[in-house]
Amino acid sequence: MTRLDVLDTDRCVGCQCCIFACARRNDDVSLSLACIKVRSAGGISRGFRVIVCRACEDPPCAKVCPEDALTLRKGGGVTLIPELCIGCGLCRQACIVGAIHWDSRINKPLICIHCGTCALHCPYGVLGLVRNDRPGALAAVPSRKASHDPG
Amino acid sequence: MIPGDPLANVLYVDLSRRSYRVERREDLFADDIGGAGAGIRLLDENCPVGADPLGPDNPIVLTVGALTGLFPLASKTVAMFKSPHTGNLGESHGGGRSAVAIRSAGLGAIVITGASSSPVWIAVHGHDVFFRDADTVWGMSSLFTVGRVIRDNEPGAGVRSIMRIGRAGEEMVSYACVTTETYRHFGRLGLGAVFGSKKLKALVVSGAEVIPTADPKAYKRTYKELFAATQSDVMRKYHDLGTAENVTPLNAIGGLPTRNLLSGRMPDTERISGEGLAAHYLGRRLACAHCPVGCIHIAALREPYTDDPYFYKTRMISYDYEPIFSLGTLLGINDPECYLRLMETVEALGLDCMSAGAVLAWATEAMEHGLITENDTDGVHLVWGEDAPYRAMVRGIVDGKNDFYLALRRGVAFAAQQYGGEDFALSFAGHEMAGYHTGPAAHLGFLFGARHSHCDNAGYSLDQTALMSGATVPLEEMARSLVAEERWRQVLSSLVVCFFARGIYKPEQTCAALASAGFDVAPADLDALGRRVYRAKYDFKLREGFDPAAVAYPDRIFATRSAAGLIDRAEFARAVSVMSAEVLAD
Ligand code: SF4
Numbered sequence: 001m002t003r004l005d006v007l008d009t010d011r012c013v014g015c016q017c018c019i020f021a022c023a024r025r026n027d028d029v030s031l032s033l034a035c036i037k038v039r040s041a042g043g044i045s046r047g048f049r050v051i052v053c054r055a056c057e058d059p060p061c062a063k064v065c066p067e068d069a070l071t072l073r074k075g076g077g078v079t080l081i082p083e084l085c086i087g088c089g090l091c092r093q094a095c096i097v098g099a100i101h102w103d104s105r106i107n108k109p110l111i112c113i114h115c116g117t118c119a120l121h122c123p124y125g126v127l128g129l130v131r132n133d134r135p136g137a138l139a140a141v142p143s144r145k146a147s148h149d150p151g
Numbered sequence: 152m153i154p155g156d157p158l159a160n161v162l163y164v165d166l167s168r169r170s171y172r173v174e175r176r177e178d179l180f181a182d183d184i185g186g187a188g189a190g191i192r193l194l195d196e197n198c199p200v201g202a203d204p205l206g207p208d209n210p211i212v213l214t215v216g217a218l219t220g221l222f223p224l225a226s227k228t229v230a231m232f233k234s235p236h237t238g239n240l241g242e243s244h245g246g247g248r249s250a251v252a253i254r255s256a257g258l259g260a261i262v263i264t265g266a267s268s269s270p271v272w273i274a275v276h277g278h279d280v281f282f283r284d285a286d287t288v289w290g291m292s293s294l295f296t297v298g299r300v301i302r303d304n305e306p307g308a309g310v311r312s313i314m315r316i317g318r319a320g321e322e323m324v325s326y327a328c329v330t331t332e333t334y335r336h337f338g339r340l341g342l343g344a345v346f347g348s349k350k351l352k353a354l355v356v357s358g359a360e361v362i363p364t365a366d367p368k369a370y371k372r373t374y375k376e377l378f379a380a381t382q383s384d385v386m387r388k389y390h391d392l393g394t395a396e397n398v399t400p401l402n403a404i405g406g407l408p409t410r411n412l413l414s415g416r417m418p419d420t421e422r423i424s425g426e427g428l429a430a431h432y433l434g435r436r437l438a439c440a441h442c443p444v445g446c447i448h449i450a451a452l453r454e455p456y457t458d459d460p461y462f463y464k465t466r467m468i469s470y471d472y473e474p475i476f477s478l479g480t481l482l483g484i485n486d487p488e489c490y491l492r493l494m495e496t497v498e499a500l501g502l503d504c505m506s507a508g509a510v511l512a513w514a515t516e517a518m519e520h521g522l523i524t525e526n527d528t529d530g531v532h533l534v535w536g537e538d539a540p541y542r543a544m545v546r547g548i549v550d551g552k553n554d555f556y557l558a559l560r561r562g563v564a565f566a567a568q569q570y571g572g573e574d575f576a577l578s579f580a581g582h583e584m585a586g587y588h589t590g591p592a593a594h595l596g597f598l599f600g601a602r603h604s605h606c607d608n609a610g611y612s613l614d615q616t617a618l619m620s621g622a623t624v625p626l627e628e629m630a631r632s633l634v635a636e637e638r639w640r641q642v643l644s645s646l647v648v649c650f651f652a653r654g655i656y657k658p659e660q661t662c663a664a665l666a667s668a669g670f671d672v673a674p675a676d677l678d679a680l681g682r683r684v685y686r687a688k689y690d691f692k693l694r695e696g697f698d699p700a701a702v703a704y705p706d707r708i709f710a711t712r713s714a715a716g717l718i719d720r721a722e723f724a725r726a727v728s729v730m731s732a733e734v735l736a737d
């Protein structure tokens with residue numbers, strides 16, 4: 001099972017291509033309707049922070065969900081079952097890296113599915129899919145420039 | 152266009168009354184797509200004939216276009232205003248996050264009129280506008296600090312744009328710029344002074360509006376093609392070394408303006424070339440919003456404190472071809488650290504680097520000729536290649552120390568009018584030159600560029616093509632090519648895509664991209680759009696008194712061999728008349 005990983009934020013140029021790519025999966029063109037965000041690390045002269053799901057093995061977001069709308073994803077992270085979600089926002093508070101973003105049109109969280117689309121659109125190798133089926137044996141799956149297929 | 156597309160929303164802000172409204176202007180955007188096309192119409196509507204560029208009547212118009220936010224490299228905002236520098240059309244393009252932020256705020260254009268009685272910054276969050284007291288940041292010595300304070304006081308981190316002025320803008324230096332996202336600029340023609348005249352310190356924009364598409368499938372298909380093209384060799388030049396890669400080839404052909412254009416060649420440019428800067432100073436790469444190319448190159452300059460050993464400061468300073476030429480070779484500087492220090496001073500105060508460079512270069516030569524003395528400069532002794540006196544002079548300009556410095560505030564043409572040396576004042580129709588002494592086409596382009604920014608025309612590439620083919624291009628043909636290319640660039644700047652992407656956005660791809668944005672156009676329509684926008688700009692220029700027959704240029708361009716050899720004065724004069732007929736045709 002693979003998951004998305006931030007391989008090297010120091011290479012991030014802040015182009016936002018990953019954000020647009022993530023939103024485009026759902027036919028949206030938007031910087032807000034994405035599961036990934038990029039912010040400057042205190043002014044862009046200091047570079048950037050990439051804010052995206054870390055694929056926790058025992059995810060705090062799922063633990064606080066009162067409706068069991070977040071199920072554990074194999075390989076880390078969670079999967080949202082939208083029908084169960086009541087939009088309470090507790091998951092968002094529980095994620096200390098701020099990786100849960102919000103779709104205000106439907107009042108539900110935007111949760112990373114670790115598909116790797118953003119990584120395919122990162123021209124600088126900041127993002128990549130890694131394999132984590134064996135604990136402690138993360139191996140980068142080459143993805144950069146392998147294809148530009150948004151999948 | 153797509154019914155209800157937020158692109159057609161125009162935000163009007165009246166600073167005198169501190170009021171605002173949003174109006175639907177489908178009429179503007181449906182025909183003219185946005186950017187320069189919508190911008191020139193908004194300027195024409197909102198700027199009274201003969202308006203004082205530094206008076207409350209002069210509007211600031213900012214526009215984005217149909218492709219903004221949707222496609223890669225559609226990352227520029229077009230600013231239109233009446234220029235305090237030339238007293239005529241002012242157009243300046245800026246990147247950073249400005250364009251995507253305006254579109255994400257659910258807007259296609261912002262028009263700011265009136266003037267505030269006290270320092271203010273405007274925060275636009277979606278369709279809500281806030282007028283914030285800017286007294287605390289007014290007069291701050293460094294623009295870098297201003298950015299930091301505003302960042303701490305506004306929401307929208309990661310998506311917002313902060314367009315701000317430095318002290319040069321506050322003091323209404325006629326070539327003050329507006330800086331966005333620390334390293335990008337609305338550089339030319341004094342937009343910063345127009346901000347300053349309105350006591351407008353900054354404009355912050357953010358939003359979370361979704362941008363509609365007409366056909367998501369077609370959109371994704373076109374996106375995929377265009378994104379792949381951005382990763383191709385076409386863009387490699389900007390990607391690797393950035394525009395600084397021009398230093399070496401331009402120097403090799405003798406087209407690199409050096410020491411106030413006393414020469415077209417600068418010795419020992421290895422360290423200040425794109426290659427040299429990348430090898431020894433490049434510290435970070437940055438990109439504008441939605442731009443995978445990332446052409447912005449930032450140098451890390453590490454310097455010791457002289458009063459305390461083992462204390463260093465490291466500053467992050469941007470470099471590009473134009474500032475390397477204007478604050479480097481044009482001043483005889485080939486030491487990268489001298490250039491970086493001067494660049495930092497110019498950035499911190501918020502001046503257009505090209506106009507500032509030409510002013511300093513003229514002053515150096517004027518001093519050599521005894522036209523000005525240290526009495527005028529308040530003790531500053533300028534020497535080619537030394538940054539400290541230049542930095543002192545830049546500060547003097549912004550401080551407006553005495554009559555001499557007050558004259559320098561108005562650009563090189565004005566200064567030379569007062570003190571002499573007009574033959575070597577590098578002003579073309581009132582505006583300081585860009586970094587190309589490649590041949591007659593470059594200079595014709597400086598004189599007649601519709602945007603008049605001197606960076607908007609194809610002159611130097613025409614010169615280079617002619618140089619490579621070895622054939623002399625007949626003047627009429629040269630004039631026609633210049634105008635034809637500029638008309639096409641009106642299309643690009645209406646979309647609005649970065650000119651660096653012109654190799655990717657050919658008419659066919661542009662039509663496909665526009666179709667997915669809900670604009671049903673054929674290449675012939677684009678051609679008509681280009682003509683219309685070009686014409687509208689010239690109409691505005693003529694309205695404000697531009698006389699194509701009376702454009703002035705310095706003798707220096709005939710005295711110093713260009714890349715294409717010596718330019719013949721009489722021949723060039725003929726070219727000017729051919730060109731003035733061509734720009735006014737149809
Ligand atoms: S917002 Fe939905 S997913 Fe999140 S905690 Fe509440 S119910 Fe669960």
Ligand code: SF4
Nearest residue numbers: 053054056059061095
């Ligand atoms: S959303 Fe946050 S808490 Fe949940 S799995 Fe991802 S990183 Fe962990």
Ligand code: SF4
Nearest residue numbers: 022112113115116118
């Ligand atoms: S992995 Fe997929 S869902 Fe997660 S941020 Fe990237 S594109 Fe979005």
Ligand code: SF4
Nearest residue numbers: 012013015016018122
């Ligand atoms: S695509 Fe890559 S370089 Fe661009 S913002 Fe995202 S992580 Fe940074």
